[in-house]
Structure formats: structure tokens, C-alpha cells
Amino acid sequence: MSVTATGGAEAAPQDHSHGHAHGQGSMAKLAVGAIGIVFGDIGTSPIYAFRETFAGHHTLHVDQMHINGVLSLIFWSMMIIVTLKYVTIIMRADNKGEGGSLALLALINRQLGGKKRWTAGIVLLGVFATALFYGDSMITPAISVLSAVEGLTTVNAGLQPFVIPIAVGILIGLFAIQSHGTARVGALFGPVMLFYFTVIAVLGVMHIVDRPQVILATVNPVHVFTFFFDEPLRAFIALGSVVLAVTGAEALYADMGHFGRKPIRVSWIYFVMPALLLNYMGQGAMLMNMGAAQAMETVKNPFFYLAPDMLRLPLVLLATMATIIASQAVISGAFSVTQQAIQLGFVPRLRIAHTSESAAGQIYIPVVNWALMTMVILLVIMFGSSSNLAAAYGIAVTGAMLIDAVLISVVLLQLWNWNRYLAIGLLALFFTVDGLYLGANLLKIPAGGWFPLLIGAIAFTLLTTWAKGRQLLLARMDEASLPMEIFIKSAATSATRVPGTAVFMTSSASGVPHALLHNLKHNKVLHERVILLTVKIQDVPYVSEEKRAETQDYSAGFYRVIIHYGFMEEVNIPAELSKLEGCGPACKMMDTSFFLARQTLIASSRPGMAIWREKLFSWMLRNAESAMEFFKLPTNRVVELGSQVEI
Structure with a gap:
């Protein structure tokens, strides 16, 4: 599914891509960078995951059987979902080095483009996974920062009234600095998270030494079956909280383009996963070494009670820094996903600011930033505690994980042609685990799980309305299209020619652009050189320079130019025109x-979309960033010509 910059689907040409060098530097440097960016979400899960399983909305008795069962569930969830599914298999399905639901969707569509029965459903699934991401990106900063700040109550219970104001202040500050970029602060992310993971591992070991048998209990899957056999309903409900331990697994895949597959795998297997497991085992060992009454009190915040009294406040501060870093990664991810969605034609053009001259991936989208900030702060105030937020957390994540399982099943069976018995066996395991987790999280809907589903439904409606509306708009405009050869033979030969170059931006790579017809009709002149320019965004992240532009000479001073970009690249038309060959002399912007x-849309009863969706699409079109800004056109060299279109 190759799409134009304005969102219309077109037939994909041959692969206009090349590998893109993402991770430049030593393995150690890239691994530390990955620890700072990629693992923030899953790395801060120990702050609240174990607590919510025992002291959340569905409490468990703090005894050896339950602790062993929960620890074993966490261990095997990490092994199956994170290590096997994402790190070992899904991360192999990269789209020229890039990962994430949209990149995987683009990869599948490019290679199965001829099988329309496959691609229609796959597109909807990929878009829905993207829609769910927006719900997740609102809850993650709220629950992460709030859970860390709540650690202050373990230092002094009298600080409880200040928790929400402090959390809101931190979040406002975090969103306020986005427009300035995070390059300088980002350099600290790796070392801070390296120190954080080391500290939580050491704290876990301090308690494991008092009860070393907890290690064998954790890795023994018998405890999972014992838990489900003794209390099947409670065990199933507990899955809704246990999944909090693996939230952020999809970030490993989505952020693969920044660091590469190998550094992320090395960081996870040899450092991050051991540190997390040691901390969870430490929390379990600490509770098993306590009396029943003390354990029931401690389980309300076991992460912070791992530290001695004198080190508890420094741990709260360190955890808060870690959650800020985790939130930053999610915010940056929202910007990146939105940029991909714009390029692939699912979101209207939005203003995108680049905050770094050297790092192309560091972008800032004001509309997304302030919308996220508003929703995150509303969540903190509305839910009031990280425990209440945990009830809303999980549905979006497990839904996206299940969709990823569907997408990877297409890759295994259709693209890679794996042995069917091996592939079906693995997929059965993934679908069973993901299905159980999603089912357990559906029980959270009345307690707050409705929120990410509502956000997902709204985002899905907007994404699909824009994509469908653009498709209909282009189809209506193509209906009245005039072949270029006929136009040149008739009107073009008799019109007055004036010096200079005219570039007519058009979403269609055939026929005469409407702007050209309108200009000739009203001004009755043509420039000496006329370039019909179409920008196509490919289903690959990057396009090589030698495959950037296609040109066609119609003679009589008329040229058609198609410029190809990858969905991770920034569009800059003047820069491309300055180095264009095959269209006469070099283009000078002043000439x-x-x-x-x-286009102004007129809603009609023509077949295509419901009237309310046509009106929604019309509103989105009016509020989209202008093509002049999006294509980086010089403001004093642009002429806009309007027309009305019924869809």
C-alpha cells in the first residue's frame, strides 16, 4: 500500500528503499542508550505491578502459595511474551530496520499487496493497534509518575495530600519542555536508568539472600498450575494485574529503529530482565519473611519498603526520575507514531517541528503534545491514585499484543513460510497467553478499563475516516481528470507562455491537475516550464537518493516529477527540486x-461514507496543516486555487 502525501492509496512501485544506518556507535554505547529509552516503561513496572496483584481492586492473601504463583506468572510472562514473542521473533520482522505496528503493517501490505482479501483486514487491525497506542500513551505517564510520587507516603504518611499536586507539577514540566527538544537531557537517560536497574537489582538481592529458595520457586511453572488449580477464578483475575509487569514489551519492537535489534536484545537478556526478576523476587522474599499482619501492610507499597528507612527517600527520587524518563519515551513514541501515520495517509497533515539538527527522529508535534498533557493531567485528577489507574491500564496493551500476534502469524505463515507445525505451535502459545491476559483485563472495564477503549475507538474513527475520505476525494477528482497529452495538444499550445517555472502539486501521478486547469482558465497564461509534482510516501522507512525522483518529459516544457519518501523521512520539496535532473535547468526558487x-468539501448523499463521517472528514481537512508548511514551500512563492468537491 503505497500512499501519496495527501493520503490516497496507489499501486506500490518497485522497492524504492535501502537499509538505513540507525545505530551508529559501539555495541556497549547502543546498549546503554537502549536501556535509557526503550526499557523505561517495563522498567518502572516493579513500582506497582506486584502491589496491584495483591492489594489492588481484587486482593490476594499474602501467603507462600500466592506469592510463588504470582512470581512464577511474572517470570513465565516475561519469558513467553517479552523474550520469545517480541525479542526473539517479532523483532526479526523489521521494515528496513524500523519496527512498530505501522511499520509491520506497511511491511505486510507491501509484500501481500496483491491479496486484497488479506490486506483489508490487516490494515484495520494495524490501524486499531495504533489507535490503542494513544490510549496507552495517556495512561503510562499518569500511572508511572503518580506511583513513584506516592512513594513519599512510605517516608512520611503526612505527605499524602501533596502527592497529586507534585505529580501534576512534574507532568506539566515534562510536557512544557518538549518543544525545546530532549537532546541534552536525553544524554542522561542511559546512565540514570543504568543506575536505576542496578539499584533495584541490589535491593532485590538484599532480601533474596534471606530466602534463596524463592529463586527456584519463581522459575518453577508448577506454581502457576497450583495457583490456577486451587483458585482458578482468583488466578484468572490476578492476570489482569500480573500483565502490568510486561507493559512496555511492545516498545522494544517500536523503538528498534533507534538502536537496532542486537543492542536491545543484549540489554534485555543480560541486564534488564535479570534486574527486574531480582527485584520481583526480592519483593516476594521480603513479604514471605514477614508475619501475616505486617505483610498485608507492606504489600501496599512493597517496592519502596525494599529499601532501608534511611535510603527510602533517595529511592523515591530515583524512581521518580525513572518514571519521568519512561514518560518521555512514551511521549516521543506518540510523536513518532503520529508522523508515521501522517506519512502513510491515516492522519491529516500536522505541524511537525524538528528539535535537533543532527537527530532526524527528534520531533515535536504541538497538537499531540498538548492533547496528551491535558488527558494525562485529567487522568491523574480523575482517578486520584496509581491503584485506580491500574484498573484502566492493561486493556490497551493486551489488545495491541493480541493484534501483534495476528500480524506476526501472517508474517510466519505467508512471508517467511516457516514450518507449519512449528509456527502453529508457537502461535497457539501466543494466542492463548495474550487471550487470557486480554480476557482478564476486560473485567477491568467498569473500574476504568473503559477509558483506553474509548480513546482507542475515537482514534480509530479519526484514522479510518481520514484514510477513507482522502480515498473518496481523490476518486472524485480523478473522475474529471483530463489526459495530459490531450491538454498539451489543445489549450497548452495556444496559451501565452511567460518566463519562469510553475510547479503544480498534485496527489495523482496521471492527468492534468485541477490547479493547472483553474490557473489557465482564470489567468490565461502558462509558464515556460511546467512541473507536475507528486509526492509519494512508500511503505519503507527510508528511500535512497538515487531512487528519490522519477521524471517524465511531455515536451513543450511540460514535465511530470514523482518524488519518493520513506514514512520516517522529512519532506522538503525545495531541497529536492534544487538537485532535480532531467527537467531542464536547475530550479531557482526566485523564478x-x-x-x-x-478543496472545500460539500457533504452529499453519494455512496461512500455516512454524512456524519463526511462532515468529520471536512472538519479534519479544514484544520490540517497547510500543504505549504508541510512541504516546506517558500511562503512568498505559493498560489492557492480553491475548488468545491462532493464526496
């Missing part, structure tokens, strides 16, 4: 005029 068509 070039850009003509853009601006």
Missing part, C-alpha cells in the same frame, strides 16, 4: 511559483 489546490 519558481508553486500552485496548490485547496
Whole structure:
């Protein structure tokens, strides 16, 4: 599914891509960088995951059987979902080095483009996974920062009234600095998270030495079956909280383009996973070494009680820094996913600011930033505690994990042609585990799980409405399209020619652009050189320079140019025109005029979309970033010509 910059689907040409060098530097440096960015979400899960399983909305008695069962569930969830599913298998399904639901969707569509029965459903699943991500990106900063700040109550219970104001203040500050970029602060992310993981591992070991048998109990799957056999309903409900230990697993895949597959795998297997497991085992060992009454009190915040009294406040501060870093990664991820969605034609053009001259991936999207901040703060105030937020957390994550399982099943069976018995066996395991976790989280809907589903439904409606609306709009405009050869033979030969170059931006790579017809009709002149320019965004993240531009000479000073970009690249039309070959002399901006068509939609009863969706699409079109800004066109060289279109 190759799409134009304005969102219309078109037939994909041959692979206009090349490998992109993402991770430049030594393995150690990349691994530390990955620890700072990729593992923030899953790394802060010990702050609340174990607590919520025992002291959340569905409490468990703190005894050896339950602790062993929960620890074993956490261990095997990490092994099956994170290590096997994401790190070992899904991360192999990269789209020219890039990962994430949209990148995987683009990969599948490119290679199965001819099988329309496959691709229609796959597109909807991929878009829904993206929609769920937005719900997750709102809850993650709220629950992470709030859970860390709540650690202050383990230092002094009298600080409880200050928890929400402090959390809101931190979150406002975090979103406020986004426009300045995070390059300088980002350099600290790796070392801080390296120190954080080391500390939580040491704290876990301090308690494991008092009860070393907890290690064998954790890795023994018999305790999982014992838990489910003795109390099947409680064990099933507990899955809704245990899954909090693996939230952030999808970030390993989504952030693969920044660091590469190998550094992320090395960081996870040899450092991050051992540190997390040691901390969880330490929490379990600490509770098993306590009396029943003390354990029931301690389990309300076991992460912070791992530290001695004198070190508890420093641990709260360190955990808060870690959650800020985790939140930053999610916010940056929201910007990145939105940029991909814009390029692939699922989101209207939005203003994108680049906050770093050297790092192309560091972007800032104001609309997304302030919308996220508003929703995150509303969540903190509305739910009031990380425990209440935990009830809303999990549905979006498990839904996205299940969709990833569907997408990877297509990859294994259709693209990689794995041995069917091996592939089906693995997929059965993934679907069983993901299905159980999603089922357990569906029980949370009345207690707050409705929120990410509501956000997902709204986002899904917006994404699909824009994609469908653009498709209909392009189809309506193509209906009245005039072949270029006929136009040149008739009107073009008799019109007055004036000096200079006219560039007509068009979403269609055939026919005469409406802006050209309108210009000739009203101004009755044509420039000496006329370039019909189409920008196509490919289903690959990057396009090589030698495959960037296609040109066609119609003679009589008319040229058609198609410029190809990857969905991770920034569009800059003047820069491409300055090095364009095959269209006469080099383009000089002071002698070039850009003509853009601006459509005004008229909702109609024609087949296509419901009236309410047509009105929604019309509103989105009016509020989209102008093509002039999006394509980086010089403001004093642009002419806009309007027209009305029924869809």
C-alpha cells in the first residue's frame, strides 16, 4: 500500500528503499542508550505491578502459595511474551530496520499487496493497534509518575495530600519542555536508568539472600498450575494485574529503529530482565519473611519498603526520575507514531517541528503534545491514585499484543513460510497467553478499563475516516481528470507562455491537475516550464537518493516529477527540486511559483461514507496543516486555487 502525501492509496512501485544506518556507535554505547529509552516503561513496572496483584481492586492473601504463583506468572510472562514473542521473533520482522505496528503493517501490505482479501483486514487491525497506542500513551505517564510520587507516603504518611499536586507539577514540566527538544537531557537517560536497574537489582538481592529458595520457586511453572488449580477464578483475575509487569514489551519492537535489534536484545537478556526478576523476587522474599499482619501492610507499597528507612527517600527520587524518563519515551513514541501515520495517509497533515539538527527522529508535534498533557493531567485528577489507574491500564496493551500476534502469524505463515507445525505451535502459545491476559483485563472495564477503549475507538474513527475520505476525494477528482497529452495538444499550445517555472502539486501521478486547469482558465497564461509534482510516501522507512525522483518529459516544457519518501523521512520539496535532473535547468526558487489546490468539501448523499463521517472528514481537512508548511514551500512563492468537491 503505497500512499501519496495527501493520503490516497496507489499501486506500490518497485522497492524504492535501502537499509538505513540507525545505530551508529559501539555495541556497549547502543546498549546503554537502549536501556535509557526503550526499557523505561517495563522498567518502572516493579513500582506497582506486584502491589496491584495483591492489594489492588481484587486482593490476594499474602501467603507462600500466592506469592510463588504470582512470581512464577511474572517470570513465565516475561519469558513467553517479552523474550520469545517480541525479542526473539517479532523483532526479526523489521521494515528496513524500523519496527512498530505501522511499520509491520506497511511491511505486510507491501509484500501481500496483491491479496486484497488479506490486506483489508490487516490494515484495520494495524490501524486499531495504533489507535490503542494513544490510549496507552495517556495512561503510562499518569500511572508511572503518580506511583513513584506516592512513594513519599512510605517516608512520611503526612505527605499524602501533596502527592497529586507534585505529580501534576512534574507532568506539566515534562510536557512544557518538549518543544525545546530532549537532546541534552536525553544524554542522561542511559546512565540514570543504568543506575536505576542496578539499584533495584541490589535491593532485590538484599532480601533474596534471606530466602534463596524463592529463586527456584519463581522459575518453577508448577506454581502457576497450583495457583490456577486451587483458585482458578482468583488466578484468572490476578492476570489482569500480573500483565502490568510486561507493559512496555511492545516498545522494544517500536523503538528498534533507534538502536537496532542486537543492542536491545543484549540489554534485555543480560541486564534488564535479570534486574527486574531480582527485584520481583526480592519483593516476594521480603513479604514471605514477614508475619501475616505486617505483610498485608507492606504489600501496599512493597517496592519502596525494599529499601532501608534511611535510603527510602533517595529511592523515591530515583524512581521518580525513572518514571519521568519512561514518560518521555512514551511521549516521543506518540510523536513518532503520529508522523508515521501522517506519512502513510491515516492522519491529516500536522505541524511537525524538528528539535535537533543532527537527530532526524527528534520531533515535536504541538497538537499531540498538548492533547496528551491535558488527558494525562485529567487522568491523574480523575482517578486520584496509581491503584485506580491500574484498573484502566492493561486493556490497551493486551489488545495491541493480541493484534501483534495476528500480524506476526501472517508474517510466519505467508512471508517467511516457516514450518507449519512449528509456527502453529508457537502461535497457539501466543494466542492463548495474550487471550487470557486480554480476557482478564476486560473485567477491568467498569473500574476504568473503559477509558483506553474509548480513546482507542475515537482514534480509530479519526484514522479510518481520514484514510477513507482522502480515498473518496481523490476518486472524485480523478473522475474529471483530463489526459495530459490531450491538454498539451489543445489549450497548452495556444496559451501565452511567460518566463519562469510553475510547479503544480498534485496527489495523482496521471492527468492534468485541477490547479493547472483553474490557473489557465482564470489567468490565461502558462509558464515556460511546467512541473507536475507528486509526492509519494512508500511503505519503507527510508528511500535512497538515487531512487528519490522519477521524471517524465511531455515536451513543450511540460514535465511530470514523482518524488519518493520513506514514512520516517522529512519532506522538503525545495531541497529536492534544487538537485532535480532531467527537467531542464536547475530550479531557482526566485523564478519558481508553486500552485496548490485547496478543496472545500460539500457533504452529499453519494455512496461512500455516512454524512456524519463526511462532515468529520471536512472538519479534519479544514484544520490540517497547510500543504505549504508541510512541504516546506517558500511562503512568498505559493498560489492557492480553491475548488468545491462532493464526496
